[in-house]
Amino acid sequence: MFDLKAIRDNPQEFDANWGRRGLPPQTPDILKLDGERRALQTELQELQAQRNEKSKQIGEIKKAGGDAQKVMDEVTAMKNRMTELEERERTIAESLNQHLAGLPNMLAGDVPEGKDESGNVEVRKWGEPRTDKVPEHFDIGEALGLMDFDTAAKMSGSRFTILSGGLARLERALAQFFLDTHTGEHGYTEVSPPLMVKDNALFGTGQLPKFDNGFQTTTDHYLIPTSEVPLTNMVAESIVGAETLPRRYTAFTPCFRSEAGAAGKDTRGMIRQHQFYKVEMVSITKPEESKAEHERMTGCAETVLKKLGLPYRTVVLCAGDTGFGGTKTYDIEVWLPGQQRYREISSCSNCGDFQARRMNARFKDADGKNTFVHTLNGSGVAVGRALIAVMENYYDPKDGGITVPDVLKPYMGGVGKIQKP
RNA sequence: GGUGACGUGGCCGAGAGGCUGAAGGCGGCGGUUUGCUAAACCGUUAUACGCUUGUAAAGGCGUAUCGAGGGUUCGAAUCCCUCCGUCACCGCCA
Numbered sequence: 001m002f003d004l005k006a007i008r009d010n011p012q013e014f015d016a017n018w019g020r021r022g023l024p025p026q027t028p029d030i031l032k033l034d035g036e037r038r039a040l041q042t043e044l045q046e047l048q049a050q051r052n053e054k055s056k057q058i059g060e061i062k063k064a065g066g067d068a069q070k071v072m073d074e075v076t077a078m079k080n081r082m083t084e085l086e087e088r089e090r091t092i093a094e095s096l097n098q099h100l101a102g103l104p105n106m107l108a109g110d111v112p113e114g115k116d117e118s119g120n121v122e123v124r125k126w127g128e129p130r131t132d133k134v135p136e137h138f139d140i141g142e143a144l145g146l147m148d149f150d151t152a153a154k155m156s157g158s159r160f161t162i163l164s165g166g167l168a169r170l171e172r173a174l175a176q177f178f179l180d181t182h183t184g185e186h187g188y189t190e191v192s193p194p195l196m197v198k199d200n201a202l203f204g205t206g207q208l209p210k211f212d213n214g215f216q217t218t219t220d221h222y223l224i225p226t227s228e229v230p231l232t233n234m235v236a237e238s239i240v241g242a243e244t245l246p247r248r249y250t251a252f253t254p255c256f257r258s259e260a261g262a263a264g265k266d267t268r269g270m271i272r273q274h275q276f277y278k279v280e281m282v283s284i285t286k287p288e289e290s291k292a293e294h295e296r297m298t299g300c301a302e303t304v305l306k307k308l309g310l311p312y313r314t315v316v317l318c319a320g321d322t323g324f325g326g327t328k329t330y331d332i333e334v335w336l337p338g339q340q341r342y343r344e345i346s347s348c349s350n351c352g353d354f355q356a357r358r359m360n361a362r363f364k365d366a367d368g369k370n371t372f373v374h375t376l377n378g379s380g381v382a383v384g385r386a387l388i389a390v391m392e393n394y395y396d397p398k399d400g401g402i403t404v405p406d407v408l409k410p411y412m413g414g415v416g417k418i419q420k421p
Numbered sequence: 422g423g424u425g426a427c428g429u430g431g432c433c434g435a436g437a438g439g440c441u442g443a444a445g446g447c448g449g450c451g452g453u454u455u456g457c458u459a460a461a462c463c464g465u466u467a468u469a470c471g472c473u474u475g476u477a478a479a480g481g482c483g484u485a486u487c488g489a490g491g492g493u494u495c496g497a498a499u500c501c502c503u504c505c506g507u508c509a510c511c512g513c514c515a
Binding site: 038041042044045046048049051052054055056057058059060062063068071072073074075076078079198239364370 | 431439440467468470471472482483484485495496505
């Protein structure tokens with residue numbers, strides 16, 4: 001969310017920033033509502049002060065044994081006006097909040113301009129992309145008999161997959177490897193969080209109210225679309241000690257998405273599923289540390305790809321492509337030889353104090369002042385897509401098998417190659 | 422799922438319609454004492470918002486906040502309702 005005072009002081013700055021995302025000026029509406037609200041508030045507070053004063057008098061008169069009826073009638077007479085002001089104040093505050101809750105975060109100054117994906121800028125590239133003709137992962141998997149979309153569709157519909165044997169184990173091996181690397185080498189604390197959350201948790205991280213169509217739900221919960229939600233909400237509604245920052249959390253969880261609006265996109269294979277596994281990283285930092293943490297986190301995600309020997313490139317998202325909560329986002333795209341192109345496997349965002357404001361997450365700074373923390377999240381990395389990448393990059397055309405990358409061998413019980421059983 | 426109890430400041434814990442932003446304690450901060458440390462003693466110590474003084478740093482006044490939201494009342498931490506959460510016992514269960 002936003003600091004109304006800052007908007008009041010610098011409306012043109014906010015409008016310019018939102019303008020980079022392609023939004024029309026927002027502050028005229030905001031300032032109008034804010035002004036109305038404050039005027040009502042001032043008037044209401046004056047009445048409340050009078051009421052409190054008179055009520056005090058009544059108490060004193062009664063204690064002295066007098067008749068307070070006259071003053072009591074005076075207060076009663078004020079009530080209609082007060083009720084009216086209260087209601088109007090509430091209505092205006094509500095529409096103001098609704099308006100603010102739907103607006104995306106301020107972009108960092110070094111985010112490149114651009115309307116969409118095409119404006120993203122490559123910042124790094126690693127590895128030698130494999131250029132020989134390789135089948136796509138679904139063909140490799142089905143040929144091995146270890147990946148079954150048809151059977152999954154019978155029980156669950158489209159966008160579900162059944163993995164078995166070596167591929168099921170490869171998925172688990174990847175997750176273990178990611179977790180062990182982030183906990184053992186990158187200083188993250190492993191967390192096993194709830195997979196179902198209430199709406200306020202999704203509001204805190206910014207997925208609600210704006211995007212209320214992307215979720216799988218139960219009767220009274222949302223299934224997490226990413227463990228960014230529970231991990232970031234670990235500091236919601238709290239004041240954490242400065243000495244505990246930065247906090248670094250990682251979790252391996254399933255993620256659930258409705259993929260509404262993705263009709264026709266990536267319909268084949270397991271690139272885009274209703275359910276997939278992801279290892280997520282979340283950092284909670286002091287404001288002055290978040291930029292460096294963002295670079296560090298992106299590096300942590302890149303590290304696991306390097307260890308796996310998967311070629312990738314890192315792009316900084318342009319203004320128009322940066323997500324709702326991010327001030328700046330790096331996407332890491334892994335090389336998929338089956339498609340002969342780079343596909344997103346990780347997204348690392350610095351959210352600044354945006355989520356912290358929404359979930360009221362603060363720390364005591366050096367002056368003893370309660371200050372909003374900064375939050376960051378990044379995939380470290382998407383397990384399903386990593387599985388695809390390993391399959392295609394380590395595909396052996398001689399026998400249709402998949403060579404197991406060295407770093408995964410310990411997690412595969414020493415198996416060196418996944419072959420048709 | 423059933424029944425019962427409970428939710429008060431950074432923490433513990435009193436208060437049971439007005440004198441309560443809230444006793445007392447712990448913790449924090451400042452000070453006195455002190456060779457150093459400890460102890461003791463004194464003082465201080467919530468947040469948000471509005472109005473206002475000031476170039477500012479910082480003040481003054483007011484409003485709201487005792488899990489959240491409604492209600493009753495001239496007046497609510499205190500009474501009533503709904504929701505959220507915690508605990509205990511019972512049931513069920515991986």
